[in-house]
Amino acid sequence: MSTVHNPALLAPYLKLDQGGKIMAEYIWIDGTGGLRCKTTTVDAPVKSVAELKEWNFDGSSTEQAPGHDSDVYLRPVTIFKDPYRGGDNILVLCETYNSDGTPNRTNHRFHANKAMEAAKEYVPWFGLEQEYSLLDADGWPLAWPKGGFPAPQGAYYCGVGQGKVFARDLIEAHYRACLYAGVEIAGINAEVMASQWEFQVGPCEGISMGDHLWMARFLLIRCAEEWGIKVTFHPKIIKDGDWNGAGCHTNYSTKEMRAPGGMKAIEAAIAKLEVKHMDHIALYGTDNELRLSGKHETAHISAFSWGVADRGASIRIPRHVAAQGYGYLEDRRPASNIDPYEVCGAIVKTTLL
């Protein structure tokens, strides 16, 4: 059975009015780092999360709670416009809490938010480069010969033309869905491996970085559902051969780094990151050791390094930043499957607190 949506059948229903009520899609991170969602009717359009109810779900079905105490609570934290339903309908990103009031195991936002609050005066900004791969329904990379491989890497990165880029229509839909929703998407590009892409989100201040990245991921997976395409954030889907992995480069700056003379603050932050290298690696994504091999524009996982314009280093200072003497740094270590709350929280703790 085809699972691809049939827009023609749905079209007449999309024109029906909603009787003044709206639909609020509550979205949360589950026990495996995946996304879940469910919808509730709200009596009238809302402007802030304070107007939305705390809700709950069956955590035993999402690896977030045992069956005998299965209620997990959803607390709305950010609202985005709903590009699928349109109108006053909304997407609501939520934090998850256990029945005793403690944050759920995968509620990394709770902890990151404390760090962001404590570091507020430094005005930390982040910009994330989310790489990902597209798969066919059978799990093999989209448009690759079944059980085989496409032409070697070289023409795919920022490619144009038949046989060089795949699913551009899906990527365009996602970009526009992000802009409509209010996600701070900064750009897109086709990546080095065939059927691998990247979108950038930011710069975003503090905790909002994680909110916007998670919502951008939700929109991508949701759009791809309509195309019958799978999205994977695994950092190394093809382990052998000359195929790039997928990362989530984390660009970072503080108020001081962004001002003339900021290079000193950038170098001081790098020195602090160096000392905590392995602590950061522990939070920088599962299976990241498969990706951080020292090849394919990565630094080896076991050694910290940094350099100007060096794509083989753990931390890169962009050439234009070094030239003007201020700006930001790029942490190239995070894998595509990170929780951005964990990574941004750790960077702030290590460099500022």
Ligand code: ADP
């Ligand atoms: P790359 O050359 O590594 O591929 P990209 O253009 O893909 O770089 O991404 C650069 C990212 O850096 C963007 O997400 C952008 O929002 C972010 N960025 C730009 N300036 C800053 C800054 N001052 N602080 C943090 N992030 C920034």
Ligand code: MN
């Ligand atoms: Mn990039």
Ligand code: MN
């Ligand atoms: Mn990239």
Ligand code: MN
């Ligand atoms: Mn980068």
